[in-house]
Amino acid sequence: QITLKESGPTVVKPTQTLTLTCTFSGFSLSTAGVGVGWIRQPPGKALEWLALIYWDDDRRYRPSLKSRLTISKDTSKNQVVLTITNVNPEDTATYYCAHSEDSGWPLDSWGQGTLVTVST
């Protein structure tokens, strides 16, 4: 059974860097094809894909946010980390991580999400 859980701060100040961690079980990020992605959802709004990292360290980013995003993995800890620099109130959202079996495959398992508020 695949499980994922997001963790990180609940409140971040504008201009700070947000660091989120996805801790997962039930699969390995060293298995060929596997990927973990980050998706966010501002309150009352639609899902928005942010980034993903594959087993071979291939990294993809949402073009409009690429300059502010960094995704990394720690295979030994079963964790994926997303950092967002220079946050602003528009980054207030529930952040989800999710598993993908392979490139082109859907996001078949999702974490519970973590709400992050950007505020002074």
Added chain:
Amino acid sequence: SYDLTQPPSLSVSPGQTVTITCSGDELVNKYVSWYQQRPGQSPVLVVYQDTKRPSGIPERFSGSMSGNTATLTISGTQGIDEADYYCQAWASNIHWVFGGGTKLTVL
């Protein structure tokens, strides 16, 4: 940027069939998935690769593709199907893109 267009809202009576559309340029050349998100919950995959249904998803959920429009059909809609539904497209040049979501109300 690549955009997917969905109707913002739809309503259906219990037991009836509802179709939710998702349109985008050259969508026929991309893999389309559909996710259900009930209030306060995480999204759940209900259809992938246009027409396939994951294990555990009821048969009343089905997907299709015609031209540049993907469709999610829910047959014999039940009250528990009231949720937001998102289409998502994948292609190597766009990676993952989500539609704006459709709020389905079961009246």
